[in-house]
Amino acid sequence: MKKMSLVVIALLLVFSVILGACSKETPDSAQPSSGTSETPVKEELASPDVPPASKQYKGEIVISLDNASIEGFESLQEAYKKVQPDVKLIWEPKGGPGVDYTSILGTMLASGTPRPDIVAGAYMPTYNKYLNFDRYRYQTNPYTGNPWDEDLDWNFWVGKNAGGARSVLATQSVHIMWFYNKDIFNKLGLVPPTTWSEMVQVAKKINEAGIIPIASSYGYKVPLWMNEIYMDQFTRKWHDIVRAQPGDYNFDDEIDGKFVADPKDPYLNSKYNFNQARFYKGIKDGTIRFDTPEVAELVKNMAMLFPKYAQKDFFVASDEYQLFLQQKAAMIIDGTWTLPTLTKDMANLNDPKRLEELQIKASGSLQSFEWGTFENPAMEGSLVQGPVRSVESATGEYISIIDKNQEQSDMVLDFVMFWLSKPGYQAWIDGQVKANKFTPGGPIMVKGVKVPADIKAQFDNVKMLGNAEIVMNNLLLTRVADLDTGNFNLFKEALEGKITPEEFGKKLQKTWTDNLNKIINQAGLTADNIENPARAPGK
Incomplete structure (x- = not known):
């Protein structure tokens, strides 16, 4: 089945009752069958020589992703066994057609000590016992000799929770x-x-x-993807509201202290630290609103199509x-x-x-x-604040480590470093290529790996425009299921002409302001966090 981008996951998290499952089981899935008759790739994608690990581990690692690629796993397992022969990898995938991975993951995480060590944490981002990968970003990878930061593109997508911890790493990009x-x-x-x-x-x-x-x-393409892409053209002034300010828990003088908002910069939101509490504070204070001429213009334009x-x-x-x-x-x-x-x-x-x-x-x-x-045709007019961008998210494997204890976490981290660098990910790719089942969702973000020439050629022509998939552009998505259902219905009425774009904005604004406490609680924050956004959540 087609690997989903994170924007689709976000929708399914709040609409599981409506849509039912976390992988796209509906026939619109544009993923070719594993049995598609095609000449296998002839070129060799041999895994690189791997230096021995600096430390030997012994134990078991249970992997329960939404990805069921047994071919990739077997190749990866064989490669890792050469450097860590006493570590047993146990492959227990929970995804696949007709399977609700989010519900299964929620059940696993609800137990005192979950069985899996590695899960697709993007489906359950509010879980508070994931390892924070940022602590290890610049640690030397024993399998490459590089800082891990040089083995994986850490900047194309940032999977952080409301507290600022990077709980998810992904392997492929989406445009x-x-x-x-x-x-x-x-x-x-x-x-x-x-x-x-x-x-x-x-x-x-x-x-x-x-x-x-x-x-x-x-289901998601118009109310989420397209709303994000085009709301983004009208929200460039909000970046100065939601970014970390001096004194904030996540303020970095080298990054935020030098930040200057340029509405034409396609990578604007990757050049500062986002403080989610400041976004919600902006809604509470009225500096961020949805009953505006800009939102009305967005809706009016969307209704033209x-x-x-x-x-x-x-x-x-x-x-x-x-x-x-x-x-x-x-x-x-x-x-x-x-x-x-x-x-x-x-x-x-x-x-x-x-x-x-x-x-x-x-x-x-x-x-x-x-x-x-x-590429996405740009909206124009006096209310537009910046050029059109795209949804540029993550797909492939979503990797989160459940932090059980130091010894286990060190061993699991060693494996993930191997996997998400050239020695491991090349083996992962090679196993799927050999079985003629390699269908990546986008360009590979693990550095130095080789993919079949035809796929490389297709992705080489992708033009990245910058990512509009950010919290403040999700005008319909509060992540509270009943509210989002209402917002989707409200947007539908506006597209059908049953209410005016201005009426849509007023009603949407009321939903956000009347239910703000419920919304921030769903985000893992409290009213005190909103009143005091400088404090780290939980402090």
């Missing part, structure tokens, strides 16, 4: 972009849009030709990839994982097993077509 049918565009004399107004005009012409302009999902130019069952549909593959829809918004997926599907377009997996019944009748990608 959200648009995929389009070049044949349809060429036939209609269209070019990929670069602005929102151009996007509306392109959609209008495609619709007039009797083709669905955009196939998408109201949705649901007007989407498939008829847009609000309940989950078949956007299938519609695109069948050339019934001209455009979809999706992530980097779709690059290798679409390439494979085009090469095996009428594979009966794959069509059955996608629940496409037109076996033997699908025609290949030229396709391409374009």
Whole structure:
């Protein structure tokens, strides 16, 4: 199944009652079947020579991720055994089709001493017994001789909890972009849009030709991805409100003391330390609001496209990839994982097993077509505060260590250092490549590893724009399930024209302000944290 980006996980955490599971079990999953008929990669991706570990460990490490890649694990296990022969790795994956990993993880973590040592902590970020990886970021990796910071890109995505501890490391990056049918565009004399107004005009012409302009999902793609991407164009002034201030527990003079907010900087939010308490304090004090002309402008623009130019069952549909593959829809918004997926599907377009997996019944009748990608068209106008960016999140493996005791944690950390550096991750990749099951979700963030040339070529063309997936751009997402359900319904009413964009903003503002204590408690903070944001949470 397709590995989910963290924005999808965030939605599922608060909508588990609605959506039911943590991996995308619905047929819209754009992940090719493990049985896809394709010529195996011929090139050798041999694992590098690994120096002996400086310390030998003895014990067991239980790994319970949402990833069920037994091929990758067996290769990794074999490589690690050469350097730590007395450490037994136990692979107990809890993910897969139809499996609610979040619920399973919650049950495991609720026990006094959880059985697993390594879990996908991104699904349960508020758990308070994860190891803080930042304490070991600059520690020498015994398997490379480098500071660990040089073996893994620690900056592309930062998985920290409300207290500022880095509890999750990820291995692959995600970039959200648009995929389009070049044949349809060429036939209609269209070019990929670069602005929102151009996007509306392109959609209008495609619709007039009797083709669905955009196939998408109201489950998460429009209310989360697109709202984050475009809310971001209207919130650049908020960065000075939410960043760590002098005296704050997470203020770093070398970083925050030199920070100057540049609304045109695509990596603006990675150049300061975010203080989540200051975000909520801004809502309480009224310096951060949602009943503004900016939010109204966002909603007005979104309603120009949705649901007007989407498939008829847009609000309940989950078949956007299938519609695109069948050339019934001209455009979809999706992530980097779709690059290798679409390439494979085009090469095996009428594979009966794959069509059955996608629940496409037109076996033997699908025609290949030229396709391409374009970046998010920018909204324009006097209220826009900065250029358009994207959702650039994390996928692949989400690694968290449960901190049980010093001896066990040291051993588990040794293994994770091996895994998330060239010696271990190359072995992980090699096992999957050998089995023809390597389908990464995006560019690999472990440094120095080799991937098949065709996949490398696809990802080499990805243009990173900066990440709009940050807390203050999640205007609908309070992470309190009943409130978020209400916010999604409210946004739906605004898109349908049942309420005005201004009415939407007023109602959304009321939801946030009337329920702020419930929201901050769900985030793991207290009212005192909001009143005193300089203090570290829990102090």
